Amino acid sequence: MNNTRFATALHILTLLAHKPEEWLSSDYIAGSICINPVMVRKELAVLNEAGLVISRKGKEGGSRLNRPGGEISLTDIYLAVKNSEVLGKKNRNTNPLCPVGRQINTRLDDLYTDTDRLITTYLERRTLSDFAGQFR
Amino acid sequence: MNNTRFATALHILTLLAHKPEEWLSSDYIAGSICINPVMVRKELAVLNEAGLVISRKGKEGGSRLNRPGGEISLTDIYLAVKNSEVLGKKNRNTNPLCPVGRQINTRLDDLYTDTDRLITTYLERRTLSDFAGQFR
């Protein structure tokens, strides 16, 4: 995760959580994060896909939460945006003739699975409402 | 961590742990990982800096562990190579006129610190010896 996707997604969802009845536009959201509205829409597409938000087109269009913030965990968000494991990537072509090279990716898999689970287990206990409730 | 640095560092150290008395060359190590020897030397420079290995130049030169593998935790390795937080980066210029934009990076700091600590606490219990002992 050497990117801003989790921060962006959580920012978006925090804004939506503060106004659960309203359809917020990508332009408005972008103005709070200070990024391009298209970036917001791209991330919203992912959150839609994950079932966390719904969007509607047209005038008076926008996005809002698809279920109460108390029923969205930070794990839901993390999994929606995650694109690498916590400890990073593995080297692809390690040497099969070396005992270490031959087995290391299997061992790393175990370790990476453990550390990833650590994070999701922790984030599972925290809801969007908890997070959004900290503001103002 | 969207890179291979942890995997590379752990691979290097596992090889060294298997032959604590020998001075392994970057060429030999590179051959096991199947990457360029210069990449190995660059990572070794970091591990030297962290006090985990020592290297010596010249013919018969190479690197070896600077202390027993049982006294090197995976946290030591992780901290040596880490260059981003587990949940990624924060957006830089969030809008100070918005309550969420104004405070989000502070809140994310708390969250990022928690998740990072989760990882380091877990890896602290695991030693290089444990890991290297899994091979062959």
Next chain:
DNA sequence: AATAATTGTAATAATATTTGTTACAATTAA
């Protein structure tokens, strides 16, 4: 029906990060 505001998304560009490579001075053992 016309207009205005909005999403969705493709295409492209610009930046940043990561990985790989070449070259060579400095060091050291034999």
Next chain:
DNA sequence: TTAATTGTAACAAATATTATTACAATTATT
């Protein structure tokens, strides 16, 4: 003196991330 090695700078190539432009499709309002 020679051969093997580290350390590191400089550069190149490959990937990943972020930003931007453009516009069709959709929908509320007038």
